[in-house]
Amino acid sequence: MRISRIVMAPGGMPVPVSSLIALNIPLVGQSVHAGFPSPADDFIEAMIDLNQVLIDNPTATFMWRVVGDCMIDVKIFPGDVVLVDRSRSAKHRSIVLAIIDGEPTLKRLNRRGGVMVLHNENAKLPTFTVAEGTEVSIWGVVTSTIRDLIK
Amino acid sequence: MTGHPPALALVDGNSFYCSCERVFDAKLERRPVIVLSNNDGCAVARTSEAKALGIKMGQPMFQIRDLCRDNKVAVFSSNYALYGDMSRRMNQIYDSFSPDVEIYSIDESFIDVSKLPVKDRTAWASDLRSTTRQWTGIPTCIGIGPTKTLAKLANKAAKKLPAGVLDLTDPTEQARVMANFPIGDVWGIGRASQAKLLSLGIRYAGQVREMDPKLARQLMTVVGEKIVHELNGIACIALETVAPQRKGCAVTRSFGQRVTMKAEMEQAVAGYATRLGEKLRRHHLATDHVTVFMHTSKFNDDEPQRSVSLTIDIPEATNDSLTLIKAAKRAVDRLWQSGFRYSKAGIITQDLVPPPIPQRALFDNLDHERAAKVMAAMDEANRRWGRATVVPAATMGGPAKGQTFSTKFEMRSPRFTTRWSELPETN
Numbered sequence: 001m002r003i004s005r006i007v008m009a010p011g012g013m014p015v016p017v018s019s020l021i022a023l024n025i026p027l028v029g030q031s032v033h034a035g036f037p038s039p040a041d042d043f044i045e046a047m048i049d050l051n052q053v054l055i056d057n058p059t060a061t062f063m064w065r066v067v068g069d070c071m072i073d074v075k076i077f078p079g080d081v082v083l084v085d086r087s088r089s090a091k092h093r094s095i096v097l098a099i100i101d102g103e104p105t106l107k108r109l110n111r112r113g114g115v116m117v118l119h120n121e122n123a124k125l126p127t128f129t130v131a132e133g134t135e136v137s138i139w140g141v142v143t144s145t146i147r148d149l150i151k
Numbered sequence: 152m153t154g155h156p157p158a159l160a161l162v163d164g165n166s167f168y169c170s171c172e173r174v175f176d177a178k179l180e181r182r183p184v185i186v187l188s189n190n191d192g193c194a195v196a197r198t199s200e201a202k203a204l205g206i207k208m209g210q211p212m213f214q215i216r217d218l219c220r221d222n223k224v225a226v227f228s229s230n231y232a233l234y235g236d237m238s239r240r241m242n243q244i245y246d247s248f249s250p251d252v253e254i255y256s257i258d259e260s261f262i263d264v265s266k267l268p269v270k271d272r273t274a275w276a277s278d279l280r281s282t283t284r285q286w287t288g289i290p291t292c293i294g295i296g297p298t299k300t301l302a303k304l305a306n307k308a309a310k311k312l313p314a315g316v317l318d319l320t321d322p323t324e325q326a327r328v329m330a331n332f333p334i335g336d337v338w339g340i341g342r343a344s345q346a347k348l349l350s351l352g353i354r355y356a357g358q359v360r361e362m363d364p365k366l367a368r369q370l371m372t373v374v375g376e377k378i379v380h381e382l383n384g385i386a387c388i389a390l391e392t393v394a395p396q397r398k399g400c401a402v403t404r405s406f407g408q409r410v411t412m413k414a415e416m417e418q419a420v421a422g423y424a425t426r427l428g429e430k431l432r433r434h435h436l437a438t439d440h441v442t443v444f445m446h447t448s449k450f451n452d453d454e455p456q457r458s459v460s461l462t463i464d465i466p467e468a469t470n471d472s473l474t475l476i477k478a479a480k481r482a483v484d485r486l487w488q489s490g491f492r493y494s495k496a497g498i499i500t501q502d503l504v505p506p507p508i509p510q511r512a513l514f515d516n517l518d519h520e521r522a523a524k525v526m527a528a529m530d531e532a533n534r535r536w537g538r539a540t541v542v543p544a545a546t547m548g549g550p551a552k553g554q555t556f557s558t559k560f561e562m563r564s565p566r567f568t569t570r571w572s573e574l575p576e577t578n
Contacts, residue, residue, distance in 0.1 A: 082577070
């Protein structure tokens with residue numbers, strides 16, 4: 001590599017830069033080694049991005065930590081993290097994060113003769129009912145669960 | 152091609168910080184909510200319920216502690232990780248609605264809507280608003296106008312409408328709204344300018360619009376002249392040239408040891424003024440007043456108690472630390488009373504504006520420039536070698552390097568969206 005830039009040494013004499021500093025140029029995209037190029041070079045791909053796989057709309061997706069057991073029959077356990085997409089509209093059979101009287105809770109949404117009804121998915125719990133005058137809203141639709149199987 | 156007549160939408164989050172807190176705790180919907188500044192000094196965001204209780208923007212926490220307790224106000228420390236992430240999400244939505252988005256502050260963005268047919272604008276804005284609400288949970292308001300100043304004015308007026316959207320591109324509609332729009336709510340009219348206008352009997356934006364631009368310039372420097380033009384629909388502030396305008400800025404600290412000497416208090420407050428100057432310069436902002444407060448500790452209720460504050464107006468908006476120190480020291484001089492053990496002091500400003508371009512006499516100009524150079528050199532030294540390497544002499548002995556003032560976040564909510572260990576919990 002030829003260096004044409006000149007700097008002034010303390011004595012005032014011009015000195016080529018290459019004699020003062022070691023050049024360290026990162027090599028991008030190709031190999032300097034002699035020999036054959038790696039046959040894998042043409043097939044290098046980005047890693048699988050779990051965000052991309054699991055999250056349809058990142059702008060509207062939030063993570064919540066599960067602390068209750070009302071959904072254990074559909075394998076959502078305490079300690080799991082659920083991905084909740086606020087941009088999806090809740091449909092029949094959606095699992096939703098509902099807000100009931102200000103408290104967040106996971107529920108199954110079922111349509112019963114034109115009326116949407118929330119259920120627990122835990123046979124051991126009494127049937128879930130909403131008292132008259134209770135404020136209910138859907139915060140978002142659960143799209144995935146994440147469970148750590150080591151810890 | 153001459154293009155379309157300009158139209159800008161300003162979209163902002165309603166009580167933005169408070170709304171972020173409410174997204175992850177629905178129970179807060181029924182309570183007044185406020186969020187405090189750094190160090191829990193004063194209220195920087197309030198829901199409408201909190202405003203109705205009389206809590207003012209920038210009001211020091213010690214003044215409203217009882218009020219908050221009695222009215223079950225939910226009080227939060229600033230959670231900038233959360234607010235920043237929610238802001239990012241909102242701007243992603245805006246970006247999907249328009250290619251021309253300028254993020255103006257953490258909760259405000261200007262969107263160029265010139266190309267949108269006039270008849271579709273309100274529907275477009277309503278759609279943007281409902282999408283943002285649905286996807287992020289944050290309620291917004293949108294104001295549309297031919298200039299930034301009018302878009303901001305429309306936004307402010309939209310807050311009072313159930314639809315939350317107001318298109319003020321039509322001159323007749325502008326005149327109608329401005330007729331009773333208070334000057335204090337007009338973008339760029341700070342406290343000092345407001346006082347000058349009021350003394351001339353000018354109370355509403357409509358009257359400012361009718362002003363002779365030259366007179367406005369005399370009263371409020373070149374900023375005033377620009378405001379008059381902007382209110383008349385003539386754009387003077389380009390999309391990207393305006394620094395993010397922060398609603399307020401505060402530097403407050405609890406003292407490590409009680410302060411009983413005036414000199415100590417002066418040094419401390421001068422230190423805060425220095426920090427305030429740094430903050431303002433970093434954001435290319437200026438202020439035309441400082442509020443200094445000091446108080447004793449409620450925890451020592453056997454001792455004499457005192458809690459005072461004073462606002463000093465500065466003739467021209469500035470971010471020069473030396474001017475801010477002078478103003479702050481004047482406040483300390485007026486407020487100081489011996490015989491008390493002060494536990495905390497601070498300096499607060501609101502209504503920040505872009506720094507004025509010097510318009511005074513030649514000598515004054517030179518002074519401005521010299522001051523700006525001194526400040527720039529000081530900031531650079533502090534950036535390079537750490538805060539408080541170079542400080543104005545007035546602060547010597549005040550908050551210095553390695554001192555034990557650290558930011559308190561006693562009432563901060565979890566960083567719900569950015570920390571794996573702090574995710575919101577659900578049953």
